[in-house]
Amino acid sequence: MTTPAAVIDPEPQARGRRRNRRQNYTTPLTRGSRASRIGITVFLGGAAFLWIIPLAWTIYTSLRPIDYFKDHSYFSIGGTYDFQNYVDAFEQAQLLKFFANSAIITIPAVILTLLLASLAAFKLSRVAWKYNVPLLILFTAGNLLPQQVLATPLFQMAKHTPLPETISDSGSFINTYYVVIAVNVAFQLGFCTFVMSNYMKALPVELTEAAQVDGAGIWKQYWKIVLPLCRPALAALATLEVIWIYNDFFWALLLVQKGDRLPITSGLNNLNGQFAQNYNLLAAGALMSALPVLIVYLVLQKHFKAGLTLGANKG
Amino acid sequence: MTGSTPIAPPAPRGGAPAAPAKPVEIVEVKGKLKKLSTTDKVVIGLMIGIPTLIEAVLVWFPAVASIVLSFGNWNGVGSLARIQWIGVTNYQNIFEVDPNFWPAVQHNVLWLVFLAVVATPLGVFLAVLLDRETPGSKLFQSVFFLPVIFSLALIGVIWQLMFSPEQGLVNGVLGTDIDWFGDSGINLWAALIASSWKHVGYIMILYLAGLKGVDPSLREAAALDGANNRQTFFRVVFPAMKPINIVVVVITVIEALRAFDIVFIINKGNNGLQLLSTMIYTNSGAAARVGYASALAVILLVIALVPIVTYLSQAFKEENR
Numbered sequence: 001m002t003t004p005a006a007v008i009d010p011e012p013q014a015r016g017r018r019r020n021r022r023q024n025y026t027t028p029l030t031r032g033s034r035a036s037r038i039g040i041t042v043f044l045g046g047a048a049f050l051w052i053i054p055l056a057w058t059i060y061t062s063l064r065p066i067d068y069f070k071d072h073s074y075f076s077i078g079g080t081y082d083f084q085n086y087v088d089a090f091e092q093a094q095l096l097k098f099f100a101n102s103a104i105i106t107i108p109a110v111i112l113t114l115l116l117a118s119l120a121a122f123k124l125s126r127v128a129w130k131y132n133v134p135l136l137i138l139f140t141a142g143n144l145l146p147q148q149v150l151a152t153p154l155f156q157m158a159k160h161t162p163l164p165e166t167i168s169d170s171g172s173f174i175n176t177y178y179v180v181i182a183v184n185v186a187f188q189l190g191f192c193t194f195v196m197s198n199y200m201k202a203l204p205v206e207l208t209e210a211a212q213v214d215g216a217g218i219w220k221q222y223w224k225i226v227l228p229l230c231r232p233a234l235a236a237l238a239t240l241e242v243i244w245i246y247n248d249f250f251w252a253l254l255l256v257q258k259g260d261r262l263p264i265t266s267g268l269n270n271l272n273g274q275f276a277q278n279y280n281l282l283a284a285g286a287l288m289s290a291l292p293v294l295i296v297y298l299v300l301q302k303h304f305k306a307g308l309t310l311g312a313n314k315g
Numbered sequence: 316m317t318g319s320t321p322i323a324p325p326a327p328r329g330g331a332p333a334a335p336a337k338p339v340e341i342v343e344v345k346g347k348l349k350k351l352s353t354t355d356k357v358v359i360g361l362m363i364g365i366p367t368l369i370e371a372v373l374v375w376f377p378a379v380a381s382i383v384l385s386f387g388n389w390n391g392v393g394s395l396a397r398i399q400w401i402g403v404t405n406y407q408n409i410f411e412v413d414p415n416f417w418p419a420v421q422h423n424v425l426w427l428v429f430l431a432v433v434a435t436p437l438g439v440f441l442a443v444l445l446d447r448e449t450p451g452s453k454l455f456q457s458v459f460f461l462p463v464i465f466s467l468a469l470i471g472v473i474w475q476l477m478f479s480p481e482q483g484l485v486n487g488v489l490g491t492d493i494d495w496f497g498d499s500g501i502n503l504w505a506a507l508i509a510s511s512w513k514h515v516g517y518i519m520i521l522y523l524a525g526l527k528g529v530d531p532s533l534r535e536a537a538a539l540d541g542a543n544n545r546q547t548f549f550r551v552v553f554p555a556m557k558p559i560n561i562v563v564v565v566i567t568v569i570e571a572l573r574a575f576d577i578v579f580i581i582n583k584g585n586n587g588l589q590l591l592s593t594m595i596y597t598n599s600g601a602a603a604r605v606g607y608a609s610a611l612a613v614i615l616l617v618i619a620l621v622p623i624v625t626y627l628s629q630a631f632k633e634e635n636r
Contacts, residue, residue, distance in 0.1 A: 041449045047441065048455040054512065055461065057484045058473045074482045120366035123359055135367065137627055142374040144565075144623045146573045148592040149616045152599040152608040153380035154373070156391050186373035189366055194630075218355040222362070247466035249576040254600060265466045269580060272472060279475075279482050286472040290465055297464045304464070308517075309524035 062086065062283035069280065085284035093271050093285050098264035102246055102292070104177050105263050109184040110241045114234055116185065117192030122222045125197040126208060136197060143190030147250045154183060158255055175258050183251045188244065192237050195310045199233040200226055236307035239300040243293050264289045378616065385610035391603035398606075405610035416611075419589040422503055426510075426590070427571035434511035435567045438518025443548065445519070446526045456523070463516040471580030474509035499587025506588060510577050514570060518563055525559030526552070561629045568622040572615060591615045 068079045089095065120139065124132045158173035165171055173179040207229075208221045216224070227234075252266040259270050268289055275282035297304055351359070385405055387398040409416050441459055445452045462470060477484050478495035486492055495505040529552050537547040553560070575592040578584050584593025591611060598608035 037447070037449050040444050040447055041451060044441070044444055044449065044455045045451060048458040051458050051512070052461075053484070054473050054477050058476050061476055061482075069482070073487075075484075075487045116366040116369065119362045123363040127359055133631060135363070137631055138375070139366075139370055140630065141623055141627060142370055144569060144619070144626065145374070145378060146569070146592065146615055146619050148573075148575065148595040149381055149612045149619065150374060150377040151595055152605055152612060153377035153384060155599055156605060157377065159391065182369070183373055186369050189370055190374070193366065217352065218358045218362070243464055247468075249466060249468045249579075250596075253579075254596065257600075265468050268466075268468045268472060272475070272580060279479065282472060283476055286469055290469050293464050293466075305520060305524070308520055 058283045058287060061280055062287055064280055066278050066280045083284075085280045086288060089271075089275070089281045089285035090288065092281070093267075093274060094260070095264070095285065095288060097260060098262065098267040098289075099292070101177070101261060101267070102263040102265070105180050105184065105252070106242060106246045109181045109188075109245050110238060112181070112185045113188045113192055113241055113245075114238060117189055117237075118196050118227060118230065118234070119222070120189070120193045121196035121200050122226055124193070125200040126221075126226065127218070136194065139190040140194040141190070143187065143194075147187070151250075151254055155254055173255075175256055175261055177261070179255050180252050180263070183255065184245050184248060187251070188241055192241065195237060196230065196233060199230055199310075203229055232306070233310065235300070236303045236310055239296060239303040240307035242296055243304065246293055381609045381612040381616065383609075384605055385613045387606045389605040391605050401606070405606050406614075408607070409610055409614070415589045415594055418587075419591050419594050422589055423571065423574070423591050425503060426507065426574050427568060429507045430511065430514055430567050430571050431564075434514045435518050435563060437511075438515040439522050439563070441515065442519045442522035442526060445523060456519075459516045459519055461516070462513045463520065465513065467510070467513065467576035468580050470509055470513055471577040474505070474512070474577075475581065478505050478509075496581045497586075502581065502587045506577055506581060510574065514567075517566070521563060521566070522556075522559065525556045528559075529555050558629065561626065565622045565626040569619065572619050572622075 062085050063081045063083070065080050065082070065084060069076065072079065123129075124136050155174075158179045161173050163170075163172055163176065163178075168176045168178075170176070203226060207225055208216075211221050211225055246263070247265055248263070249265050249269075252263050253269065256262050256266070259267070262270065268286060271282060271285050271289075275285065384398075386400055386402060388401050388405070389395075389398040445456050445459075465473075475496060476482070478486075480486060480492055480494040480497070483495070485495065493501070496502050533551050533555055534547055537551040542550065573592065574590055575584075575596070578588045578590055578593055579596070582588055584590055584597065591614065595608050595611045595615065598604045598611065
């Protein structure tokens with residue numbers, strides 16, 4: 001829009017039009033007639049009902065023993081409802097191991113991504129250099145590439161880079177957690193660097209200038225001054241990255257060929273084969289795989305949504 | 316939202332009295348910057364060097380290697396010296412021989428068109444309605460958003476339960492016995508519905524944030540001029556959201572090109588569900604047709620560059636000006 005909003009100052013005229021309506025600037029001025037508002041509510045309610053059905057059906061299936069389904073129909077009501085499928089799936093599919101694999105990959109990957117991204121972002125946003133922008137573009141573009149573009153060379157690199165047998169039983173990076181962590185870090189680095197550098201750019205220059213005059217070195221400026229101020233952005237990114245890296249399917253599938261080393265998301269593929277005859281078990285196992293992200297999301301909802309839009313609002 | 320405010324260029328600092336002193340100070344500091352201590356230079360070098368090295372080795376080197384390897388024939392065994400350089404033969408085989416390639420391209424295009432024409436507008440529409448804050452909108456918003464946090468693999472499994480021929484809810488409700496994920500004539504559509512379940516919520520939340528970020532006085536001004544809701548949206552709000560509109564378009568295109576997980580969970584990308592991404596996977600890992608898989612990757616890369624360049628030129632517009 002061409003009109004700078006600040007020039008208009010809507011206050012005096014607008015107040016009269018608001019009548020009895022609560023108005024706090026974040027809600028649209030025209031809220032529509034009563035009838036249209038009811039129409040919208042009904043439509044949204046209907047859509048939300050449709051939306052929840054797949055999840056509700058999965059939960060319902062997971063709570064029912066397969067034998068009851070077989071005797072009656074799959075759409076039967078009544079009979080037994082319990083958590084036996086969860087117990088069985090947990091034991092039969094060795095979910096604990098998959099969860100542990102996910103933790104082994106996700107936790108270091110998220111910490112490393114945020115640390116490295118904030119380091120790069122500090123340099124790119126607060127220490128002048130003529131190549132800052134091109135480099136930042138290179139980081140950002142890297143995250144936008146489809147994973148599959150990198151897949152073949154990465155697989156060969158992992159296969160042909162030797163590791164001592166004491167560290168890796170494959171003698172290379174294939175089948176190791178290291179390579180999955182490294183590739184996840186590299187791939188997410190671009191997005192986090194982009195977001196962090198935007199955030200750091202907006203911090204007043206005086207902060208580090210003053211510290212510099214007082215004799216603080218670059219490291220001190222980064223670690224003691226800028227990083228603590230970036231806490232909101234770090235929290236938002238951390239929440240987002242935990243969910244994204246935990247949800248990663250492709251990298252682990254490509255680089256880990258031993259079934260018992262897979263993180264749970266990629267392990268779902270094995271579960272899918274294992275429980276092909278028992279959808280009730282599959283439903284329970286699949287739902288359990290989502291528990292960690294569900295908990296992260298419920299606890300840190302605010303940060304998660306903030307994170308999603310951190311990168312998007314630039315422009 | 317948190318991102319929108321800090322991103323604005325730092326406001327002119329200091330009140331009137333302090334202002335004259337400021338520029339001098341900055342020049343001084345810039346002068347000092349050139350005289351960085353050795354420690355600082357090392358710190359800065361490592362600070363940017365390590366992340367750049369990781370990004371270069373694990374992202375950009377493989378991307379370029381894909382291009383180089385696409386002109387060769389190698390089964391991944393032994394040293395690189397055993398590669399036979401065969402020119403554009405891989406590409407010729409892809410375009411002329413491979414029975415999966417053109418279906419895969421078609422499916423990728425269909426994937427893109429469906430997300431762009433059905434799923435994305437639906438997400439935008441939901442966001443516009445939710446933005447009106449009618450009763451229950453917070454609850455509905457959470458419901459639409461929930462699939463966004465699930466992995467695509469999990470979404471594949473959930474929809475398998477919906478679409479199963481005998482035990483699935485869809486057939487149960489419709490009274491049909493269609494094999495939604497097995498029938499090669501319709502499984503792409505079933506996969507698209509499953510995929511949209513997540514995509515719609517993602518677009519919705521991005522757009523909702525965008526809507527909240529539009530200066531409310533713009534709407535007020537439009538309302539004062541007598542514009543109705545539709546006019547206000549299309550003539551005032553929508554143009555004001557250009558940055559977010561571009562992000563939404565780019566995300567849609569990139570998601571369509573990246574589509575993999577759901578299809579792989581369903582049938583590993585066979586029988587009506589071929590995509591460029593699944594073809595690359597089947598040719599790259601254990602099959603080790605390195606050159607061939609790389610050539611497919613290059614084709615995907617070339618297509619992906621269009622949205623990537625669009626997005627970057629938008630995102631870095633200010634810096635380049």
